[in-house]
Amino acid sequence: MNTPALFTETIFALASGQTPSGVAVVRVSGRDARSALDVFHVKQPEPRHAQLSVLTDADGRPLDQGLVFWFPGPASFTGEDVVEFHLHGSAAVLDAVFQQLGTLRNWRMAEAGEFTRRAFENGRMDLTEVEGLGDLLAAQTEAQRRQALNQYTGSLRMLYDGWRQALLSLRAAVEADFDFSDEEDVPGSVAEFVSGDALSLSRQIESHLNDGRRGEIIRNGLRVVLVGLPNAGKSSLLNALAQRDVAIVTDVPGTTRDVLSVSLNLNDQLINISDTAGLRDSYDVVEIEGMRRAEEAARSADLILSLCPADQPGFHVAFRDSDEGDFPSILKVRTKCDLLPDSDAGGTPSGDTDIDVSVRDGSGLDKLMSELARFGSVPITGQSDVTTSPLITRARHRLALERCVTSLQSAGDDQLPLEIRVEYLRTASDSLGQILGRIDVEDILGHIFSEFCIGK
Ligand SMILES: Nc1nc2c(ncn2[C@@H]2O[C@H](COP(=O)(O)OP(=O)(O)O)[C@@H](O)[C@H]2O)c(=O)[nH]1
Ligand SMILES: [Mg+2]
Missing domain, CATH: 1.20.120.430 (tRNA modification GTPase MnmE domain 2)
Structure with missing residues (x-):
């Protein structure tokens, strides 16, 4: 007996994506997995070798033809005996196969993650490998x-x-x-x-x-939050970065009330950008709730883009209690730079701005994107990573x-x-x-x- 006796049931499931598909992989694992070969009248393949076989039903009629693999435990993914059928990915083929397997005693469909769980319980993987x-x-x-x-x-x-x-x-x-x-x-x-x-x-x-939480940032994406006064151009900037109309843009202050997020892939880096309600004094309950959410999003961000329009200079976000520890980094962005007289535009940003942009003429957007990518990026070299500090x-x-x-x-x-x-x-x-x-x-x-x- 090759397989650890930890689990009494044999489990099976579709291990590949949605049908229809060119190939569908049905994986079977458990102490009785080998019987799946008998059920379909397939002779046992050499361990870990592909074998082209016709699967037949109880009356000997062909169900499908495909590759069959036999992985005797413990040298298998789960550590148990495993059989894999690489079949044609149609609903009818899979229905027929699952129906046959489901009639076996102590056999059932696998639950989410169950093959991996068995690999973990059988000592084939530790929890960091599972993750x-x-x-x-x-x-x-x-x-x-x-x-x-x-x-x-x-x-x-x-x-x-x-x-x-x-x-x-x-x-x-x-x-x-x-x-x-x-x-x-x-x-x-x-x-x-x-x-x-x-x-x-x-x-x-x-x-x-x-x-610098770089590994978590790679995994979860860099969380960037846009904040600023109403009409600072936050929603316009979100749309420009996302290259589609995600947020409503109007010249009515207080248009955005909820937090809206989009995910971008910038230089192979996942970046989640959120647009928020403009921060100002307001009596409108919905707007006040929007501002509370804006502040909450900003506090949990990795990077805040604080927006201030070129035609209303001077204001950058300051949150209450902003001296409490671990506040995210802030990048000051001057928006609507197309409104500046020619002499001011295009030059190096002045003291109260790190970066100048205009969504109207597109200037500065490339620079902003590379700044975001740089902020979230981690130098990852090839395979040597496995040994050098992960x-x-x-x-x-x-x-x-x-x-x-x-x-x-x-x-x-x-x-x-x-x-x-x-x-x-x-x-x-x-x-x-x-x-x-x-x-x-x-x-x-x-x-x-x-x-x-x-x-x-
Ligand atoms: N000239 C100019 N106007 C802009 C620019 N970005 C936004 N606006 C205008 O400023 C107003 C407010 O923009 P919006 O994105 O809704 O600001 P939000 O309230 O901060 O989300 C709208 O009328 C926009 O068309 C820009 O780069 N240049
Ligand atoms: Mg807005």
């Missing part, structure tokens, strides 16, 4: 694809697992020392290298954390790494008794274990796998 696969399936830009592929092929697993292993051996060394030394006489040398090692790892993790791609990882650093700092604190510091070494390695999905993650698994599509 990398999810990101790869969702990738829209070149930068996302590269980052996701690196993560899927183990870049973060190797980094975090390396740190975790180092912590486990450090802890083992200290514990061995407890066992063999006299209780009264805790040797200084062990205590010293615990501090040295814990603090040096803590510094490494801190510099990994200190990445980036954090999720808040889940960031939080666990922050907990790890806190524990390591306590573990490195030589004012504390060694017994307590060993305990901090344990919580530090547990935090890394949570990222990898090795411990205490039951509650987040459902959430992670439910984001997958059926058949993956």
Whole structure:
């Protein structure tokens, strides 16, 4: 028996996209997967070799002809026995195939993400690789694809697992020392290298954390929010960047009330730009709510474009409490520059503006776009990435790494008794274990796998 006995049911699903399609891939996984070959009277192919076969029904009538693969566990995607049929992608072919498979005892259609979940449970992937696969399936830009592929092929697993292993051996060394030394006489040398090692790892993790959130920006897209007075030209700029009429443009102040967003692919970088209600004193409840949303969007942005029209110079956005930490970067944009006298236009922007644009004559838009692309861009080189410091791609990882650093700092604190510091070494390695999905993650698994599509 090749397959781990963890799951009793054999599952199947369409693993390729919507029908009709040239080819449809039906994937079967589970302890009884091999029976799928018998059901369709197909002889067992060589492991991992394509075999052209005719699938026939119970009465021996042909259902379809296609390639059949046999992946005996554990060297398969899920770690279980897997059969794959590459058939013609029609509703009728798939109906016939699924109907036959559904009659088998303990067989059923797979749920979303269930193949990947089995791969995880059977130790074929860790959680960062699972997340990398999810990101790869969702990738829209070149930068996302590269980052996701690196993560899927183990870049973060190797980094975090390396740190975790180092912590486990450090802890083992200290514990061995407890066992063999006299209780009264805790040797200084062990205590010293615990501090040295814990603090040096803590510094490494801190510099990994200190990445300008570039990995998360690649994954989620750079969030850019347009703010400014009513009639500053925000909606016009959104439309110009999106190259279509997304937002209503009028010369009536207060036209935009809700937050409107579009996604752009700029230089392989995903950028989400949001237009907001103009900020001004108002008694209109809808407009006030619009401004509240504008402010909320701006606060959670990566970059604020603060717009000020050339014919009403001087005003740039200031939010209440804007001194509270971690406020996004602000780029000052002077709009409607076609209204400037010729002598002022086209020159270098003056002190109160970083960039001059006009949607009327198109000037400055290229410069603004390259500025946005530059802001969101991360130098990603080819495959060597897998070994050179990968980036954090999720808040889940960031939080666990922050907990790890806190524990390591306590573990490195030589004012504390060694017994307590060993305990901090344990919580530090547990935090890394949570990222990898090795411990205490039951509650987040459902959430992670439910984001997958059926058949993956
Ligand atoms: N001359 C000129 N007018 C503009 C430009 N951009 C916007 N406008 C005009 O300014 C008014 C307000 O624009 P809108 O985009 O609705 O501003 P918002 O209230 O900030 O969204 C409209 O009448 C636009 O046609 C520009 O680059 N040049
Ligand atoms: Mg508007």
